Amino acid sequence: MKETIFRKPASFYDTYERKGGANPDVTHYCPGCGHGILHKLIAEAMDDFDINKKTILISPVGCSVFAYYYFDCSNIQAAHGRAPAVATGAKRANPNSVLISYQGDGDLAGIGGNEILQAANRGENISVFFVNNAIYGMTGGQMAPTTLVGQRTTTCPRGRSPENEGFPLKMCELISTLGAPVYVERVALTDAKHIMKARKAVRKALQAQLDGKGFAFVEALSACPTGWKVPADQANRWIEEMMEPVFPLGVYKDETAERAERQPVHVELSAEELVKALAIPTGEEKPSFERGKSWLRNPEIKVAGFGGQGVLLLGVSLAQAAMKAGYHTTWLPSYGPEMRGGTANCHVRISEERIGSPVVQESDVLIAFNGPSIEKFAHLVKPGGLILYDSSLVDGAIERSDVTVYGIPFTKTAEETLGNVRTANFIAMGAFIVTSGGLLDEAVVKSILPLVIKRKNMIEINERAIGEGMRLAREAMGTG
Amino acid sequence: MAKVFIKGNEAVVKGALLAGCKAYYGYPITPASEIAEGAALYFQPAGSTFLQAESEIGAINMVYGAASVGIRVMTASSSPGISLKMEGISYAAGSELPCVIVDISRGGPGLGNIAPEQGDYNQIVKGGGHGNYQLIVLAPNCAQEMCDLTMLAFELADKYRNPVVVLADGFIGQMMEPVEFPEPVTEFPAKPWAAGGTPETYKNLITSIDLDPDDLERHINHLYAKYAEVEANEIRYEEYHSEDADLVCVAFGVVSRILQSAIDMARAEGKKVGMLRPITLWPFPEKKLSELAAQGKQFLVVELNKGQMVHDVRLAVKHSVPVGSYGRVGGNVPTLKELYEQILVHLEGV
Ligand SMILES: Cc1ncc(C[n+]2csc(CCOP(=O)(O)OP(=O)(O)O)c2C)c(N)n1
Ligand code: SF4
Numbered sequence: 001m002k003e004t005i006f007r008k009p010a011s012f013y014d015t016y017e018r019k020g021g022a023n024p025d026v027t028h029y030c031p032g033c034g035h036g037i038l039h040k041l042i043a044e045a046m047d048d049f050d051i052n053k054k055t056i057l058i059s060p061v062g063c064s065v066f067a068y069y070y071f072d073c074s075n076i077q078a079a080h081g082r083a084p085a086v087a088t089g090a091k092r093a094n095p096n097s098v099l100i101s102y103q104g105d106g107d108l109a110g111i112g113g114n115e116i117l118q119a120a121n122r123g124e125n126i127s128v129f130f131v132n133n134a135i136y137g138m139t140g141g142q143m144a145p146t147t148l149v150g151q152r153t154t155t156c157p158r159g160r161s162p163e164n165e166g167f168p169l170k171m172c173e174l175i176s177t178l179g180a181p182v183y184v185e186r187v188a189l190t191d192a193k194h195i196m197k198a199r200k201a202v203r204k205a206l207q208a209q210l211d212g213k214g215f216a217f218v219e220a221l222s223a224c225p226t227g228w229k230v231p232a233d234q235a236n237r238w239i240e241e242m243m244e245p246v247f248p249l250g251v252y253k254d255e256t257a258e259r260a261e262r263q264p265v266h267v268e269l270s271a272e273e274l275v276k277a278l279a280i281p282t283g284e285e286k287p288s289f290e291r292g293k294s295w296l297r298n299p300e301i302k303v304a305g306f307g308g309q310g311v312l313l314l315g316v317s318l319a320q321a322a323m324k325a326g327y328h329t330t331w332l333p334s335y336g337p338e339m340r341g342g343t344a345n346c347h348v349r350i351s352e353e354r355i356g357s358p359v360v361q362e363s364d365v366l367i368a369f370n371g372p373s374i375e376k377f378a379h380l381v382k383p384g385g386l387i388l389y390d391s392s393l394v395d396g397a398i399e400r401s402d403v404t405v406y407g408i409p410f411t412k413t414a415e416e417t418l419g420n421v422r423t424a425n426f427i428a429m430g431a432f433i434v435t436s437g438g439l440l441d442e443a444v445v446k447s448i449l450p451l452v453i454k455r456k457n458m459i460e461i462n463e464r465a466i467g468e469g470m471r472l473a474r475e476a477m478g479t480g
Numbered sequence: 481m482a483k484v485f486i487k488g489n490e491a492v493v494k495g496a497l498l499a500g501c502k503a504y505y506g507y508p509i510t511p512a513s514e515i516a517e518g519a520a521l522y523f524q525p526a527g528s529t530f531l532q533a534e535s536e537i538g539a540i541n542m543v544y545g546a547a548s549v550g551i552r553v554m555t556a557s558s559s560p561g562i563s564l565k566m567e568g569i570s571y572a573a574g575s576e577l578p579c580v581i582v583d584i585s586r587g588g589p590g591l592g593n594i595a596p597e598q599g600d601y602n603q604i605v606k607g608g609g610h611g612n613y614q615l616i617v618l619a620p621n622c623a624q625e626m627c628d629l630t631m632l633a634f635e636l637a638d639k640y641r642n643p644v645v646v647l648a649d650g651f652i653g654q655m656m657e658p659v660e661f662p663e664p665v666t667e668f669p670a671k672p673w674a675a676g677g678t679p680e681t682y683k684n685l686i687t688s689i690d691l692d693p694d695d696l697e698r699h700i701n702h703l704y705a706k707y708a709e710v711e712a713n714e715i716r717y718e719e720y721h722s723e724d725a726d727l728v729c730v731a732f733g734v735v736s737r738i739l740q741s742a743i744d745m746a747r748a749e750g751k752k753v754g755m756l757r758p759i760t761l762w763p764f765p766e767k768k769l770s771e772l773a774a775q776g777k778q779f780l781v782v783e784l785n786k787g788q789m790v791h792d793v794r795l796a797v798k799h800s801v802p803v804g805s806y807g808r809v810g811g812n813v814p815t816l817k818e819l820y821e822q823i824l825v826h827l828e829g830v
Contacts, residue, residue: 018685056549056677059687068685074675076548077687079571082541085533089545089553090677092529093503097549097677115541118534267527271664277526278494280661281482316656320485323658329485331656356740358655361815451485 009043011052012070019069028066032232034189034222035064035131041195041202042100042129043071049206055098056090058083060112062104063137081112084119087126095264098209099126106136109145109169116171123180123214125262127205130171130217133224134243141227145169148246153227168246172219176252182259183208183216184252188244189223190236197249204256212261221247291325291352294439296386298352300360302377304345305369305390310425313452314367315346317429320448321440322350330358343372350439365436367428369410374398388431390424406435406476413468422458423465430469435477442466483658488626488648491659492556492582493518495627498664499634501580502551503529505542507561510594511650512584515556536561540568540581547577548686550674552634556582559600560591563608569643570609573703574688576673578637580630582646584653587811595811596649596734601788604645605762612700614707616644616714617761619732623657629759631662638669640710647761649784651734651813716759717768721747725754726830727823728772730793731782732758734813739782742819746827753823761789766796773797780804780826782819784812802829 015024029036046052055073059065061080068075074097078086083101091099101119108116108130119126135153136142142155146168150159160168176184183205187198198220205216221243223235230238269277301318305311315331322329332347347360366381368374368389381387383402391407398405408431414424433442445466449459486494492515496504504519506512516532523530529546533539539555546553557565562583572579585600587593602608605617616636618629626648633644675684690696720740722728729739736757746753756772758765773779778801781790790805797803804826808814814822 053679053682054677055682056675058545065689068687072682074677074682075685075687076545076675077575077685077689078544079541079567082537082544082568085538085541086545086548088531088538089503089505089542089547090549090675091545092531092542093546093549093551093553094677099677114534115538118538267525269527271666274497274526274664275481275661278497278522278661280484280494283482316485319656323483323485329658331485332651333654355737356742356744357738357816358651358657358734359738359813359816361817 009040009047011043011046011072013072016069019066027070029063030226032223032225032235033063034133034220034224037189037195038129038131038198038220038222039067039070041199044199045203045206046073048203049210051098051206051210054096055100056094058087058090058099058101060103060107061138062107064102064104064131065138067102081107081110082115083107084112084115084124084126084128088119088122088124091124091126095125098206101126101128103128103130104137105130105132105134105144105146109171117174117178120175120181120215120217121178123182125209125212125214127209128215128217129202129205130219131222132171132219132247133222133227134168135224135227137224137227141229146247148242170247172217172252175217181215181217181253182213182255185254186219186221186247186249186252188221188239188249190239208256211256212263213256213259214262219247221249291327294437296364296436296439299350299364299436299439300362301348301350301365301367302345302360302363303348303367304343304373304377307344309344309369310422311344311369312346314425314429315348317445317448317452318348318432318440319350320452321445324448325440325444327351328353328355330355332358345373345377365432367432369393369424369428371395386435388428388435390428404435406431406473408469408472408476410469413472414465417468418461418465420461423462426462426465427469427472430466431473433466434470434473442470481661481663483660485656486623486659487514487654487656488620488623489514489584489653490518491623491627492630492646493522494661495630496554496580496634497522497526497528498661499631500552500665500668501528501554501634503546503553504555505531505533505539505546505553506555506557507533507536507539509558509561511586511653512556512558512561512582514653515582515584536564537568540565540572543579544568544572544575544577547572547579548575548674549676550671550681552578552638552668554580554582556584558584558586559588559597562600562603566603566609569615570611570613571688572643573609573613573615574611575686576641576703577643577686578641579643580633580637580646581643582630582648584648584650586650587809593811594650596651596784596813597809597811598649598733598735598784598788599809600647601761601783601785604647613703614762616640616642616710616763618644618646619759619761620646620648620652621733621736621757622652623655623659626652627659627661631665636714640706641673642706647733649733711763714760715763715765715767717765718757718759720755720757722754722756722772724752725777726752727754727780727827728777729753729755729780729782729823730758730769730789731755732761732789733784735782735784738814738816738819741816742823745816745820746823751823751827753827764792764796769793769796770798773801776801778802778804778826778830780806780822782814782822783807785809804829
């Protein structure tokens with residue numbers, strides 16, 4: 001068995017050409033470094049499972065940033081701490097691949113603390129190998145989230161003090177509390193016996209992924225003689241005596257046996273099916289209605305009231321109908337500061353020409369459903385324009401002699417005649433059809449109801465509301 | 481296909497799927513949440529991945545992973561979220577990963593507000609992340625372009641192996657307009673460079689690290705040769721009555737729409753004013769602007785910021801003619817009258 005540990009696995013490149021330099025056959029790791037051992041265990045497992053051609057290895061930022069020098073597989077180098085997010089995107093892009101996220105303790109438990117917890121919590125079907133060497137190796141031996149209490153590093157030169165820096169973060173303990181992870185184990189890369197255990201753990205994590213069982217996490221206590229300033233031959237003892245009491249070895253979670261395999265859902269749509277799934281109507285559509293001969297030309301319309309009165313929907317319906325009738329049209333909801341105080345308004349433009357500004361400042365038409373809307377917008381109606389307001393909710397006269405004003409009891413009629421207060425907006429629509437002199441005709445407006453009203457059983461009552469609004473408007477105009 | 485009356489934000493989602501986008505990763509933020517919500521609704525039934533990420537940082541790095549494998553992928557956010565994505569965007573540019581980022585920009589700095597602003601021009605067009613790189617930036621001004629430019633963004637991203645940003649504002653995102661969707665894209669460029677975990681691609685490496693200064697310099701020079709190609713091929717703009725204009729307004733996004741109306745008003749009174757609307761904020765229509773300047777035209781740049789794009793216009797015309805600047809910030813959008821008056825003020829100087 002010892003042999004297999006020392007033979008160069010086929011999943012390593014024969015020579016490390018990406019590394020180059022004078023010694024392209026040896027790794028860039030320091031003597032006694034744990035990274036090399038873990039690399040080898042992973043490469044051997046890749047050999048045995050015969051997966052190197054389908055493996056994607058994410059290298060982190062840290063001493064193992066150059067893991068891609070060695071592994072003969074697809075390699076992606078990630079930003080500091082983000083490997084689990086990169087792995088998520090990669091695995092979901094190719095669910096048939098084997099995703100290995102390889103990270104150090106600064107990378108995983110420090111800057112990338114959120115990415116690892118969230119990927120674990122989602123149960124991403126990936127294998128994470130976490131090198132805990134209690135220090136930042138690459139940047140020259142600074143404190144890591146896993147640095148031991150009292151341990152000296154260049155950024156805690158008097159030793160890590162819980163008062164200032166808190167306690168070492170125990171990632172296996174944390175991750176094993178989550179529901180989704182299927183397998184969590186801490187191993188140590190020390191003597192042959194422990195390395196054999198680590199070897200098994202690596203395989204188990206990969207097997208879990210191959211079986212579609214979800215997130216597997218192996219933490220390896222690992223030597224950094226350089227960062228610790230401990231001779232390489234004493235590093236194993238340092239792990240055993242200093243680290244293991246704080247980071248106990250063992251299996252923290254193993255649900256590989258009972259967990260069901262998750263099959264990635266694969267949906268492949270044809271072009272036609274895609275268009276259908278996007279609810280895009282096909283076929284050419286000619287304007288199916290004659291444009292009305294209205295006294296209003298290219299009107300700018302403001303619709304305003306309380307939220308919940310169907311103000312926005314009325315605006316959308318006006319614009320939808322205008323589009324159907326072959327006009328250019330825009331709809332813009334009230335936005336930002338205007339939305340305060342529970343009022344809602346929207347801007348609709350209907351034009352025979354291409355529309356510039358979608359913002360309606362001074363309108364040709366105001367449809368108002370409450371007093372505040374009248375206060376706010378009635379004075380902004382252009383001379384010669386039209387105001388339709390809900391006389392059931394607005395008291396007092398509108399003092400504009402230069403515009404046409406009709407007060408119609410939208411809400412009262414909705415409640416009393418139609419038995420549904422929510423039809424007030426389409427009563428107003430009916431009133432607009434008549435008072436605008438046929439800018440939009442009744443048929444075109446009714447034809448868009450199925451597009452704007454989600455509940456099918458509400459269409460018929462709104463058709464009646466339109467009729468009722470038209471009747472009331474004719475009455476108000478004295479033409480009824 | 482038949483026209484659909486639709487919000488700009490929804491047009492982005494549908495355009496992306498028509499362009500073959502296979503994954504959406506995003507984090508909610510007003511006023512871009514509707515894109516995430518639309519994606520949540522449509523992506524999975526269309527056979528694509530949708531995932532709400534833990535943060536914008538998570539989202540852009542998921543995009544990075546997916547793009548590395550070779551699929552079309554996108555994210556969308558608004559200004560503060562885009563700030564968070566900048567590290568990932570720099571990595572993607574360095575690693576030459578095609579991806580699409582939509583920014584529905586809002587008021588800043590800091591938390592600012594959710595009203596429309598164009599204060600992201602500098603962070604998107606000039607970098608924002610670290611290092612020597614350039615994003616391709618498309619600026620739609622209507623719902624139709626929200627669809628069309630999103631689709632174009634995927635095409636350009638693949639063509640140049642570079643992140644592409646669609647930069648819009650809350651008005652363009654919220655506004656509903658008729659949109660005619662094009663047919664779905666069915667042919668996609670091969671990506672032999674991807675690190676896809678397949679027998680064809682397993683030798684590949686996606687990385688942005690290059691320890692050797694000469695190697696990194698070579699790589700950056702390669703990026704800039706590519707950017708020169710983008711500049712040669714991809715400049716897009718729209719002119720509105722600029723031919724005989726004495727004063728040419730320059731604007732993008734919602735401002736260009738209001739200006740169009742203001743120009744109509746001024747034209748009705750015989751004023752010679754027009755507009756040049758950059759559709760690509762990068763590459764920037766420098767040459768066109770310098771040609772217009774050579775004809776003696778003056779400029780008025782209107783933006784929802786304290787004057788960011790105006791510097792590019794001044795550089796383009798080499799300060800040979802006056803370039804006025806007018807900006808509103810904080811989420812205030814200038815009114816038609818306001819811009820009409822600005823046009824009159826600046827015409828006086830002509
Ligand atoms: C955003 C960012 N911040 C900081 C760094 C600098 N940096 C590089 S490696 C590293 C620490 C890596 O330590 P660890 O994850 O423990 O890996 P090790 O080197 O010990 O294997 C840091 C802080 C960086 N590259 N990027
Ligand atoms: S610094 Fe530490 S972690 Fe880095 S290679 Fe050397 S021993 Fe390994």
